Each structure stands twice: as structure tokens, then as C-alpha cells.
Amino acid sequence: MGRIGTIARRTFLVGSAALLGGVAFGYYKYKQPVDNPLDDDLAQGEAALTPYVLINADGVTLITPRADKGQGAYSVQAALIAEELDVELDQIKVDPGPPSAAYWNTAIADEGVPFPSTDRGMAAETMRGFMGAVIKLMGMQITGGSTTVPDGFEKLRVAGAVARETLKAAAAEVSGLSVTQLKTERGAVVLPDGKRIPYEALAAKAAEIDPVTDVTLRPSTQWRLVGKPMQRVDMVAKSTGTQAYGIDLRMEGMVHAAVRVNPRKGGEMLSFDASEAEGMRGVQKVIPVTGGVGVIADNTWRAFQAVDAIDVEWGAAPYPAEQSEHWQALVDTIEAGDADATPRDDGDVDGIAATVEAEFRAPYLAHAPLEPMNATVLVTDNRVDVWTGNQIPRMTQASVAKMTGMDLDDVHVHILMMGGSFGHRLEDEAVKRTTELAMAMKGTPVKLTYKREEDTLQDFTRPLALMRGRGAVADGKVTAMDIQVAAPSIMDSQMAERQGFPVPGPDTTITQSLWDQPYAIPNYRVTGYRAPKLGPVSSWRSVGSSQNGFFHENFLNALIHEAGADPVEERLRLMTDDSSRKVLEAVAEMSGWGGELAANKARGVAFCLSFGTPCAQIIEITNGEDGIKLDKVWVAAEVGKVVDPVNFENLVAGGVIWGLGHAINSQITYADGMAEQENFWDFEGLRNYQTPEIIVRGMENRDYVTGVGEPPVPPAAPALAEAIFRATGERPVEMPFGNAFTFV
Amino acid sequence: MKLTVNGVAHDVDVEEDMPLLWVLRDELKLDGPKYGCGVAACGACTVHVDGVAVRSCQTMVGDVDGPVTTIEGLGNPDEMHAVQAAWLKHQVAQCGYCQGGQMMQAADLLANNPNPTDADIDDAMSGNLCRCGTYPRIRDAVKTAAETLKVS
Numbered sequence: 071m072g073r074i075g076t077i078a079r080r081t082f083l084v085g086s087a088a089l090l091g092g093v094a095f096g097y098y099k100y101k102q103p104v105d106n107p108l109d110d111d112l113a114q115g116e117a118a119l120t121p122y123v124l125i126n127a128d129g130v131t132l133i134t135p136r137a138d139k140g141q142g143a144y145s146v147q148a149a150l151i152a153e154e155l156d157v158e159l160d161q162i163k164v165d166p167g168p169p170s171a172a173y174w175n176t177a178i179a180d181e182g183v184p185f186p187s188t189d190r191g192m193a194a195e196t197m198r199g200f201m202g203a204v205i206k207l208m209g210m211q212i213t214g215g216s217t218t219v220p221d222g223f224e225k226l227r228v229a230g231a232v233a234r235e236t237l238k239a240a241a242a243e244v245s246g247l248s249v250t251q252l253k254t255e256r257g258a259v260v261l262p263d264g265k266r267i268p269y270e271a272l273a274a275k276a277a278e279i280d281p282v283t284d285v286t287l288r289p290s291t292q293w294r295l296v297g298k299p300m301q302r303v304d305m306v307a308k309s310t311g312t313q314a315y316g317i318d319l320r321m322e323g324m325v326h327a328a329v330r331v332n333p334r335k336g337g338e339m340l341s342f343d344a345s346e347a348e349g350m351r352g353v354q355k356v357i358p359v360t361g362g363v364g365v366i367a368d369n370t371w372r373a374f375q376a377v378d379a380i381d382v383e384w385g386a387a388p389y390p391a392e393q394s395e396h397w398q399a400l401v402d403t404i405e406a407g408d409a410d411a412t413p414r415d416d417g418d419v420d421g422i423a424a425t426v427e428a429e430f431r432a433p434y435l436a437h438a439p440l441e442p443m444n445a446t447v448l449v450t451d452n453r454v455d456v457w458t459g460n461q462i463p464r465m466t467q468a469s470v471a472k473m474t475g476m477d478l479d480d481v482h483v484h485i486l487m488m489g490g491s492f493g494h495r496l497e498d499e500a501v502k503r504t505t506e507l508a509m510a511m512k513g514t515p516v517k518l519t520y521k522r523e524e525d526t527l528q529d530f531t532r533p534l535a536l537m538r539g540r541g542a543v544a545d546g547k548v549t550a551m552d553i554q555v556a557a558p559s560i561m562d563s564q565m566a567e568r569q570g571f572p573v574p575g576p577d578t579t580i581t582q583s584l585w586d587q588p589y590a591i592p593n594y595r596v597t598g599y600r601a602p603k604l605g606p607v608s609s610w611r612s613v614g615s616s617q618n619g620f621f622h623e624n625f626l627n628a629l630i631h632e633a634g635a636d637p638v639e640e641r642l643r644l645m646t647d648d649s650s651r652k653v654l655e656a657v658a659e660m661s662g663w664g665g666e667l668a669a670n671k672a673r674g675v676a677f678c679l680s681f682g683t684p685c686a687q688i689i690e691i692t693n694g695e696d697g698i699k700l701d702k703v704w705v706a707a708e709v710g711k712v713v714d715p716v717n718f719e720n721l722v723a724g725g726v727i728w729g730l731g732h733a734i735n736s737q738i739t740y741a742d743g744m745a746e747q748e749n750f751w752d753f754e755g756l757r758n759y760q761t762p763e764i765i766v767r768g769m770e771n772r773d774y775v776t777g778v779g780e781p782p783v784p785p786a787a788p789a790l791a792e793a794i795f796r797a798t799g800e801r802p803v804e805m806p807f808g809n810a811f812t813f814v
Numbered sequence: 815m816k817l818t819v820n821g822v823a824h825d826v827d828v829e830e831d832m833p834l835l836w837v838l839r840d841e842l843k844l845d846g847p848k849y850g851c852g853v854a855a856c857g858a859c860t861v862h863v864d865g866v867a868v869r870s871c872q873t874m875v876g877d878v879d880g881p882v883t884t885i886e887g888l889g890n891p892d893e894m895h896a897v898q899a900a901w902l903k904h905q906v907a908q909c910g911y912c913q914g915g916q917m918m919q920a921a922d923l924l925a926n927n928p929n930p931t932d933a934d935i936d937d938a939m940s941g942n943l944c945r946c947g948t949y950p951r952i953r954d955a956v957k958t959a960a961e962t963l964k965v966s
Binding site: 140301304307308309314369370438442488490523717720721725731754755761763764 | 828829832833835836839840841843845846848849850851852853855856858884885886888889890891894898899901902905906907908909910911912913914917935936937939940942943944945946947948949950951952953
């Protein structure tokens with residue numbers, strides 16, 4: 071880490087630059103850029119500003135700008151580059167690189183376009199291309215939305231191919247041979263006589279020539295890495311306790327900090343008395359920060375102790391103080407009838423007499439990655455350095471530049487390995503607080519570590535949400551489904567309020583995975599209502615789909631039950647998308663759906679199309695004397711191509727566990743303007759003893775690639791809700807289910 | 815205050831009520847034990863004291879009365895403990911932040927129970943939280959490590 075950061079940004083980003091006796095394949099164009107981003111040809115015409123390969127005397131470094139939160143992003147990006155570059159994963163280093171507009175993420179906008187992700191027609195693709203161009207122009211380097219693989223699947227292989235062909239051209243010049251006589255393997259160009267020229271030895275020559283940009287990607291039949299089981303590049307370190315995370319950063323002269331910020335989030339600090347804290351051992355300084363106060367000490371624990379010893383008077387919360395008021399705000403929002411969007415309106419819902427009605431609720435949830443928020447910042451006269459685990463390095467760079475009055479180029483953000491995120495590290499409040507402390511400690515590196523309680527209390531949560539459904543059935547079929555959902559807006563809170571980046575139009579996260587499900591219900595309407603500002607909210611693993619998957623599928627299951635139909639068969643009958651049908655058929659086949667079950671066992675099924683990936687799940691539970699036990703889950707997801715089956719299985723199982731754990735165990739509620747939960751004893755996901763056996767199948771029936779970090783989450787809760795209904799006769803209407811049911 | 819960690823004797827000048835975790839991390843620069851909760855609710859800080867797994871965030875250093883072993887002392891990339899080798903074989907980790915604590919807990923389990931049943935594994939490992947949800951692989955890896963330890 072850090073080696074790339076020492077390269078002058080401008081040098082790095084212009085041409086394949088000679089540096090330190092090496093070469094960085096940067097800023098090349100493999101397709102001509104277009105002048106007008108609205109041009110119809112845009113989808114084919116986007117420039118790829120992709121500095122992804124660095125070679126110098128030390129070896130080959132692959133730049134993996136999508137942040138690794140544990141999902142294996144570094145490895146999957148490295149594998150895609152290495153596939154064409156002809157290096158093996160045990161030969162290379164990975165580095166996230168500096169924040170750069172070059173690392174824009176096109177795919178991140180796909181979830182926001184008004185076309186179902188299964189629609190690959192011209193209008194939908196043109197819109198995606200346009201949104202991608204906007205993202206590119208903004209240089210939005212962001213990790214999220216299950217986009218790392220779809221965004222990089224071609225781009226990173228092209229980067230590898232360009233670097234490989236340029237190295238071959240360099241080898242041709244050195245050897246006097248024709249490029250067609252040269253081969254590449256294991257990090258070397260191989261001459262016809264078997265002599266090998268390591269890439270490192272060709273770096274200086276490659277830096278002198280124009281990059282070879284006319285490359286053809288290898289067909290899938292020739293892939294060495296993609297689709298094969300891999301060992302992740304971080305796995306040895308993570309299996310031996312030697313992986314360093316942001317919280318482990320140590321620097322000469324570094325001091326340790328803790329903060330307490332008003333737990334009524336966004337409220338003021340009215341006064342504080344730090345006289346006791348100032349006298350405590352190791353305490354160097356007490357520094358007010360936005361909405362709170364920080365302590366600088368010589369040890370993290372001493373900073374924690376001291377900051378807790380400060381007597382603080384907090385101001386009021388800029389949102390309703392009590393949880394009941396938050397729920398009432400959602401009810402009022404729906405009943406006021408002022409829709410944010412009605413993205414689906416098929417048939418005549420108003421003309422149908424509803425025979426089934428329901429109201430479902432999903433609570434606020436904290437992200438709570440196991441590594442608490444932390445950052446290290448060093449402010450000097452002419453530059454600022456930030457070390458942190460973060461998914462939005464460019465926004466963070468801009469925030470810090472604004473706070474410190476530095477030029478953007480003088481703010482250096484170094485991204486470190488993250489101990490989880492689940493969306494928490496799409497925010498950068500911890501960096502801002504650290505920057506405030508570091509500005510008061512000029513010349514001294516300051517590492518701020520949040521106490522777990524601070525991390526939970528300050529979390530910008532998943533929105534709470536309320537759904538009202540009306541529906542009808544006839545002749546054993548679902549004939550009408552009318553869903554209204556109200557939630558506070560992530561776009562208002564996260565993007566507009568905290569990042570200064572208002573997103574125009576409806577907030578698509580409010581109706582995410584409600585309106586675009588591949589069901590041909592004849593009368594089918596989805597209406598979203600944007601609640602007024604409540605508790606601050608943010609993106610949480612699978613975003614709007616996390617609550618909407620539960621709402622949609624729990625209600626669809628209720629309708630199917632009313633119709634007297636089988637929940638798998640009726641879904642298959644309604645489904646309009648072939649790949650979605652296949653994932654549902656897969657879990658039915660894997661689980662032996664329809665077979666006899668023991669008297670105290672029950673099964674439930676659910677499906678959700680989110681982030682472009684159809685995912686179906688069936689869960690089996692035992693309704694025992696002491697409570698409900700989760701026995702087994704079968705899950706299938708369609709992604710076009712499984713890049714690494716080993717990591718895929720882990721991510722999918724983890725997504726199911728994430729979905730189940732929060733569905734039964736977790737909620738954030740407000741009292742007196744503060745979250746009532748603060749640590750893992752009152753906010754925990756699933757524990758080992760509650761975890762079911764999970765059988766995973768990845769499916770490859772499509773010719774485009776989608777991600778899998780988030781899609782396994784939404785179907786987990788509604789599948790479980792259906793199993794609980796079948797076991798107990800009572801349908802869960804509110805998460806966490808643990809409020810109404812006992813789990814063992 | 816005298817403290818032996820991974821076979822090395824140290825003399826540390828800290829408060830007796832400082833949690834062992836912060837002595838290890840901030841005084842001895844051993845970053846394998848992780849801070850996750852501070853209240854013994856997640857297990858990321860798990861180390862062995864006198865061969866027994868403890869939550870170092872809730873163990874005051876003044877109460878430590880035996881040698882301390884951290885994940886760094888269990889084994890290293892060149893010479894892995896059977897538990898670490900099993901964790902690598904099964905590619906258990908996602909973010910990996912909890913895994914040092916998980917492995918220390920698993921090593922303690924296997925030292926006392928060479929043939930753990932699924933229920934034994936659940937009992938021993940359920941105090942160690944994994945937010946990524948790697949529990950199925952943790953179970954598999956514990957079983958693999960048990961087999962390895964029986965053979966060796």
C-alpha cells in the first residue's frame with residue numbers, strides 16, 4: 071500500500087508513463103471517446119480511462135480501485151486483469167490506487183434507470199449508457215450496488231490485454247522478432263526458443279512506446295482464471311491474523327483519539343465540561359468537533375475513558391424524538407396521498423375489489439461492521455493525508471479539501487482494507503471528525519477510533535418503511551396486487567444533505583425491487599411515498615430492496631395462500647423472465663419442493679430481482695417446543711458468469727445469513743431522539759447456533775454479468791416469513807420477527 | 815507490570831485496569847486481537863491466557879496471571895497452526911476482522927475437545943460474532959482442524 075500514492079497524480083494519469091524504472095499503463099483509450107455524451111453511440115463510444123496495471127522492478131501491481139470490504143473485490147478485480155495479462159495471482163500485488171476520476175463506476179447508475187434490469191432493449195440500454203456517462207463525467211469512483219464485477223468484467227480484461235500487447239510490442243523491439251512470434255505466460259514474454267523476458271525487464275521499454283490499444287478479448291473457452299476456483303489474494307493474511315485494516319494503522323508520532331458526538335444525530339452540543347478528562351493519564355488535548363467533542367491521548371483506551379468522562383449537554387434532535395412518531399409519519403405520508411412515484415401501474419387496480427389487505431413494517435437498522443469506524447489524518451502546511459477504509463474516496467477527498475482549504479490535488483486519500491461495511495463506509499463522517507481533530511494537531515498524525523457505542527449511535531441507518539397492500543385472487547390465481555410504500559429518502563439524507571449532491575426526480579430506492587419484479591399480475595400497481603425527514607438514513611446492504619423484498623414477497627405469498635395455489639407454481643405461472651424462472655425452478659429442484667415434511671417442519675419460498683440479479687430461496691424450519699429453528703436454506707442466483715465459485719458461495723451464504731439475522735434479531739428504535747441500541751448485546755445479526763445449513767447454486771444462463779453482494783439479502787426474510795406462517799398459522803407482519811416469535 | 819506474550823517477556827507501565835486488548839494493541843503493537851465491541855459481546859479480541867480463551871477487552875491486565883498467546887503466537891503464514899491451515903483451506907474469511915478471534919476460540923475448543931459435535935461447535939463458537947456470515951465455513955474448518963490434530 072502507499073507505493074502508488076507516491077507517484078505524482080498527473081504523471082500517473084497521462085499516458086503509459088515511465089516512472090521509477092517502470093511503467094504504468096494509464097489513461098489510454100481503447101475506444102474513442104465521444105464529444106457529446108448524449109450521442110446515440112455512447113454505449114459503444116465511452117472512453118476507458120483505466121490505469122490498472124503498474125509494472126516496475128519490484129514486479130507487477132494490479133490496481134483494484136473498487137474497495138474491499140470483505141467481499142473479495144481485490145481478488146476478483148485482479149483476476150479479471152490477470153486473465154488477459156497472463157500473470158498468476160500468486161505473482162502480483164494489488165493496490166487500490168489513488169482516488170481518481172479514471173476509476174468511474176458506470177454500473178452504479180443502472181439500478182436507478184426506469185427500466186427493469188431484465189430489459190436489455192435499445193431504450194433501456196441507451197438510458198443506462200446515458201446514466202453511465204453522467205457518472206463518468208462526475209468521475210464517481212464508488213464501490214456499491216453489487217457493481218464491481220459487472221462494471222469491471224470487460225473493462226479490467228481489456229486493461230490486462232492492452233498491457234500484455236504493449237509488453238509484447240516492447241519485447242518485439244528488444245528481440246528483433248515479430249509480435250506474432252511471441253507468447254506470454256506467468257508474467258513473462260516467451261520467445262520462440264523458450265527464452266523468457268519477465269515483464270519487469272520490459273517495463274522501461276514499454277513506457278517509451280505507444281500503448282497497443284487494438285486488442286481482442288479471449289473467448290470464454292480460453293479462460294484460465296475466470297470461472298475457476300481461486301484462492302483470494304487476502305486469504306493467507308486473513309487466516310493468520312496478519313491482515314492489517316484501517317484500525318491497525320500505526321505511524322511514527324501518531325496519537326489516538328476518541329469522540330462523542332450528539333447521539334441525537336445532527337443536534338448540537340450545547341456545552342461541555344472536560345475538567346476531569348483533562349487530568350486523566352495520557353490525555354493530551356480536548357478538542358470540540360462538529361456536534362461534539364474529541365480527546366487526543368497516547369492510547370486508544372485512555373482516549374475512550376477520557377471522552378466518556380466529559381460532561382456534555384446535548385441539544386435536541388432535528389427529527390421526531392420517539393419511535394412511535396416515526397411510524398406515524400409514514401402512516402401520515404401514505405394517507406396524504408402525495409406520491410413520489412408510481413413506477414408500475416398495469417391493468418385497473420382501482421376497479422378490483424380487494425379480498426386481501428395487509429400492512430407490513432421494516433425497522434431502522436444499523437450497519438455495524440465489526441471493525442468500527444476509524445480514520446487517520448495528518449495535516450501539514452502543504453498537504454493532507456487520509457488513511458481509511460472507504461467506498462467513496464473522491465467524495466472524501468473533496469470533503470477534506472473543503473474543510474482544510476487545501477487544493478484537491480493536495481489531499482491524498484489512501485484506502486485501507488475494511489473489516490466489513492455493508493454500506494457504512496459509503497459515509498465519511500469519521501474522516502470529517504478526524505480531520506477536525508488533525509487540524510487542531512497540525513503535523514501530528516491523528517488516529518480516531520469510534521467506540522462501538524459511538525459507531526452504533528451515530529450510524530446513518532437503513533430507512534424504516536411501511537407498506538400497505540391490497541390484492542385480489544380468482545380461480546386459484548393472483549389477479550391484483552396494489553402496493554403502497556412509504557419511507558424516508560436515502561437520496562435526500564445521504565446524497566443531498568451529507569454529500570451536497572442532490573439527485574433529481576423520484577427516489578428510486580423507495581420503490582426498489584417492488585415495481586420491476588418479473589410477474590405478469592394483470593392488475594399490478596406500485597406507489598412510493600417519500601416521507602419527510604426522519605432519522606438520518608443511508609444505503610444498507612441491498613438498500614431499498616432489503617425491506618421491499620420482504621414487503622413484496624410476503625404479500626405475494628399471502629395472496630397465493632388466499633388463492634389456494636402453490637407458491638412456487640403460481641410464481642412460475644406469473645413469471646415473465648426466463649432466467650428468473652430458472653432460479654426458482656432450481657431451488658424447487660434442489661430442495662425437493664412439494665415433498666412430505668415432518669409434522670413440525672415447514673418451508674417457505676421467496677424470490678427477488680435486485681441489482682440485476684434474480685435470486686430465489688427456500689427455507690426449511692422446525693417449529694419446536696422451545697421455538698423456531700432455522701434448519702436449511704436452498705438459494706440460487708443468476709449472474710451470467712460466476713467469476714470465482716469459492717468466493718461466490720461464501721458471499722451468497724453470507725447474504726442469506728445477513729438477511730435472516732436482521733429479519734429475526736435486529737432493530738434500531740429511537741427514544742428521546744437517540745437510538746436505544748448501542749452494542750452487539752442489543753443489536754446482533756445471526757449467531758453461529760442460529761445459522762442454518764445453506765446450499766448455494768450459481769447460474770449462468772445470461773450473456774451479461776451481474777453482481778451478487780446484495781441480491782441474496784432480500785429473499786431471505788420473506789421466505790422465512792412464509793415458513794413461519796405455514797408452521798404457526800400466523801404471518802409475520804413486522805421485522806424483526808423476534809418481537810413476535812421465539813427463535814432458538 | 816510483567817507480561818509474557820507469545821513467549822516474550824515484557825515490562826509494561828500501564829494502569830492495572832487497562833484491558834489486556836489495549837495493552838497488546840497500543841503498547842505492544844500486536845494487532846491480531848481486534849477491537850469490536852469492548853464488552854465481550856463479539857469475540858474479535860479473543861486471546862489465550864494460560865491456554866484458555868478469554869475476551870481480552872474485558873480482561874484487566876492486572877488480573878492476567880499467566881502467559882498470553884495471541885493469534886500471532888498461534889502460528890504464522892510460514893508455520894500455520896492446524897486451525898489456521900483449516901481456515902485457509904476452507905477460505906473462511908470475507909472481511910476477516912473476526913477471524914483471529916474465531917481461530918483462537920476454535921483452538922481452545924479443540925484443545926479441550928478433540929471430537930466436537932455440531933452442538934459442541936455451536937456452543938463454543940456462538941460468542942464469536944461474524945457480521946459477514948461465514949459461520950458455515952467456520953463449522954467446516956473446525957472439523958477439518960480436528961481431523962488434522964488427531965492425525966498429528
